[in-house]
Amino acid sequence: MAALFNTVPRHEPRLMLAEPMLSMRGISKSFGEVKAVIDVDVTVYPGEVLGIVGESGSGKSTLLRMMNLEDTPEAGSYHLSLPDQEERNLFTLDRFERRMLRARHIGIVYQNPHLGLLMGHTSSGNVAERLLIAGNRNFADLRSRARESLQASEFPLERIDARPRELSGGMQQRVQLAKAIALEPAVLLLDEPTTGLDVSVQALVLDTLKRLQQERAITMVLVSHDLGVIRTMADRVMVMRRGRVVEQGLADQIFQDPQHEYTQQLVHAKL
């Protein structure tokens, strides 16, 4: 990639002493004839926000689904820095193990709240369900922790018993977020979390995300086609096109000095 851009190639990290929180190597995934993701590596360090941008069909959401262990690639390995999992390629886990790992260590917020929430259960019930799957059986504790998590997501507590289907889009995203962070996940995955919301609501949800990220040093992977969202949130950015990573860099560098022709098109289209 470096040769193509006529820039000084980058070294391996030396000052960053922490091990990556998330690391994927050589990920390839096809759907029939279509190669959705082609030989992609991803590294995210603790407390970092990695933004993944690209147009529809670039493979960014497929990659995120694999991070959430909803899908398995044909090739590649996946490691999270967890106390008892470090040596294991997570793609070798069986369905039950995946479910437990997801419940305990991975939080996700989908663009479509129907994917992340039970629309007919109460908001606090949705959050408590996550805690329940992870093994918490104490009712009073479940309720109070769900409440805490909803509060951290700036969900109005007087509506704690409302069902997601009775809530606005922005509020539904806050319930998803509360559910995702309830167990302090190793990594929080965000798939177009504010796409489709009114601009003003989008800004408020992003404020909440940013505040939580800073206060709790949450490691995040954020997928969006909206460059404004990526710019607000991400420390580093990966640009995907047709299944491949065409460029990656510090967020300000990607926006101020994009190297790849496609990234330049993206950035110029925004400004």
Add this chain to the structure above:
Amino acid sequence: MDMQVSKSGASPVLRVEGLSKQFEMHHLRRTLYAFEDLNFELGEGEFILLKGENGAGKSTLLRTLYRSYRPRAGHAFYHTKEGVIDLAAAADVDIAVLRRREIGFVTQFLNARPRVAAEEVVAEPLRLAGTPHAEALVEARRWLAAFGVKKQLWPAYPSTFSGGEQQKVNLARALILPQRLLLLDEPTASLDHTARKALVDRLTELKASGVAMIGVFHHPEDVAGLIDREIHLKAIKIEDEADNVVQ
């Protein structure tokens, strides 16, 4: 360009060798040359003034050192406690570590998030470095006051401020943490007298404590007492540029 060596014998902070930057503008099918083969040294507590006409590459050099821009060739050896790191080639995460810890970029433009109070904007670098929130806020208010930002503005959003007030918030934020290397991109532009004095006082204090600085100033007389050396940049003339001109 010959190496400009630091004269004072101060221990080196930065040694730039053969640093070059160009922009490939794919949609225009042309290359914009910013600077070629720069060589200079910057020692502890030294202050270099960058001079040159508009378009000579002064701001581009600062952004390349900060790695908002990626260099085409060369090195920028930066001396850390852990050894020498080449800013031209360091991993992105290492650059992020250095930005949090010891390399600051001061510009006239506000880059804070919307809907965050001015005092929180200023306190943020301290908080991220581990200072308790309340303590960071006290320090932030002290700096806002020093730069002449009125008290009633402290809890308001800087995005609603005038340009000059925004710049003060930005400066307070950029200078609240002691750094080792400061990149200054016209920080005095459009500042009033109080803020300018606060800025120069702070830079003087930082220089005395060993912070190395390199910067562009619209009015270099503001910092005349701080300047150790000057580097003149010249816009690069490309001979075959005529080929790119639409006939």
